[in-house]
Amino acid sequence: MAKPWATFGVDLHLEPTGGGVRRGLTDALREAVRTGRLAPGTRLPSSRALAADLGIARNTVADAYADLVAEGWLTARQGSATRVAERTVVPPTGTPPRPRAPGRPTHNLVPGTPDLASFPRAQWLKAARRALATAPYQALDYGDPRGRIELRTALAGYLSRARGVRADPEHILVCAGFSHGLRLLGAVLRARGARTVAVESYGLDVHWNLLAAAGLRTVPLPFDERGTDPGELTDQDAVLLTPAHQFPMGGTLHRDRRAAVVEWARRTGGLVVEDDYDGEFRYDRQPVGALQGLDPDHVVHAGTASKSLAPGLRLGWLVLPPGLMEEVLAAKGGIDSCGSLDQLTLAEFLVSGAYDRHVRAARLRYRRRRDALVAELARRAPRVHATGIAAGLHVVLRLPPGTEQSALRAAAWQGLAVHGLHRYQHPEAGVERRDALVVGYGTPPDHAWSTALEALCAVLPE
Template sequence: MSKSWANLGVDLHLEPTGSGVRRGLTDALRDAVASGRLAPGTRLPSSRGLAADLGIARNTVAEAYGDLVAEGWLTARQGSGTRVAARTVPGSPAPAPHRRPPGSPAYDLMPGTPDLGSFPRMAWVKAARRALLAAPSDALGYGDPRGRVELRTALAAYLARARGVRTDPDRILICSGFTHGLTLLATVLRERGVTDVAVEAYGLDFHWKRLTAAGLRTRPLPLDERGTVVEPLDATGAPESGAARPGARRTDPGAVLLTAAHQFPTGMPLHPKRRAAVVDWARRTGGVILEDDYDGEFRYDRQPVGALQGLDPDRVVYFGTASKSLAPGLRLGWMVLPGSLAAEVAAAKGHSDWSCGVPDQLTLAEFLTSGAYDRHVRAMRLHYRRRRDELVAALAERAPAVRVTGIAAGLHAVLELPAGTEEAVLHAAAWRGLAVEILGRFRHPDTEGASGPHDALVVGYGTPPDHAWHGALEALCEVLC
């Protein structure tokens, strides 16, 4: 080993015991906590930093941290790193693992967030340097409300190749995420006379609230084994005048919001016949399809399902973001707009002054054109697939009665539960320090029938950092056994 055990991170002064690198590190950390040399609440170095100091593999450090988290000596929380457990005092036995009151989770399996520890920091810094050195001075001005042309051009090429999107840079608008884009479009639709938007019966309530805040009513569409049921869109018929225009009120759904490639949260893709049917509905009625392609790059068991937008670029608004592929903190998203909407949505963005930082736009453009984005996505696809496979294998061994669905793509899985047990399982998870979500949480309030197609947990296997993953998986199995 090239560096002394006593010369690491925050000067931990560890003395290794036992044989083997992982065993030695684990024992040394445990002794330091038990003796009181590492006080409760002390933040430990990152697994990457400690591995660099010691000259050992990052996975070895992550596994040592994971062992001690599982034993209760350490805690790991998203955003606050790995710390000495608060209840550990000198001379006390190791605390019982996963016995925490609600509100203080040790493990985060909430859906919707990628593994933030895997953000490609060095590659991003290199891309930022190249982009800023090459950028003209006027790039740092107020600029076009649609966003930097470099990024719009790079996205047009990437989306055509990776997602089957048909567009050009003039019809792409950069926004600060899906919710920002949805807010802009909702305002334009309302001004055009739309009053109702059909949405999936299961989804994110803050998306529905943004539509409601713009003065639009949301109408839930049911789900079945083939995805969202789109036939109800035709129930009220089409307006005689076709596409809605400013001042012409229409009470049937003038738009529909879909997660067609990977329904959130149930995980089902929209059946091909329904993809064709919803496009036919939009052509026939003048309606608009809002396609949220939130995790389209991450498909594991077969070729990716292409974007719905490719079937009819004049009737589909395509939304994408860097939130799942890179990190939500970048606040970078994009809308691919039909020509008939592009100018109005750009004007709405200009009026609201919701800007996106130029340096990050230029960096993402460089990241795309240099091939760094593709390399990162390929690496993360393998990373998340391994985690998915480990989740499925662990549940098959420890909780074989639990059926796992929605795993062909994305960063989360749906674990079916016996009827009427969602809340009890959620409570048990909280007492084991595990943050998960129930399927019923995503149900539209106007959806008729039971709380869901079935009781289930929605588990975000992409969320935990490496050092907490195995501890989180163990806690989940304990809850479901």
């Protein structure tokens, strides 16, 4: 039978020392507060609970609390818990100074994040309740390293219907976002003896760095007005592409080039990694089907909820060729890296149709923002040309030659966070320099969009 002291109160680690129980307790509490181990505002256990935990008289604890209240270390009010008093905590000698957090920009137009204020909280909570109510108790145990079967099944159905992916739940692995999935694939490629991975001339350095950390060299492919050119794919071991919506340039890989990539993979045995990061968001064209649908045996389809819902969910997936699962599981360490409840919630969100409804509503909201951006540019900055506007959550603004850096300086002065195109160019890419800004119009919340757009137009050359 559990002892009464084990079932109430809050835990507090103390080691009273010195002469006398009361003095030892008082000194231990004072030292914990003085050094900052007990932060200002921390709620302390009741005198009854702490006395039971320490095996001492309740009056002893009450007297120690009273002494420290009188000294100003603690605060206590009738009917309220005893708490650590608000005060400046002096760090121990030798503690390095805490670095100052960088100031937040007034407006954020950095691409890569959706409007987090529009996350469907009520619908997600509803799905979470249904998922938790119907989940077997085994769902709270250590899980399948591939991910929950409910989510893998729901993803197989959705991806087949909406993205043209040829998916089987047995070939889907749930991961903690695309970067996690890419790290796993990099480890598998290196274990196979791979040395080089072809990448696009424009992309994210975090992805190139992940591959480099796995011991793989990234080699950029040529880029022209038709997008990435796979003509120089030769003896590389794999290729990383964003074929449905090139990041950040915004184009779609031409069907002839899509076919050429698949033909290269079949001929050489190379692996194609398809980053389908925002395939749900298109406005002026029909959706482009996944490259994986052309050859599931050589293409890894990678997706994520980071753009459609929120990156903080840390939920992504890999649709793997049949022979690759065991190697990826080995790289993953045989553990399930994503919380079961979040996986079950996303599965319910997909199956119930809530995900489709959310995407459609978000698509309309982002299209209106894009239209407002294009219209304002035509009115106030006619020398700036918007490209890559048919899909996604960002746009590339082509600037007059030599004006990118001055635009970035003006943006910083305005408190506007925005990136230049040069930031996304591979250091070995042999492409002509283009002056441009990459604007994430999906990032601000609705209430801040109009002022962010105004700040953007103020820094552009007229």
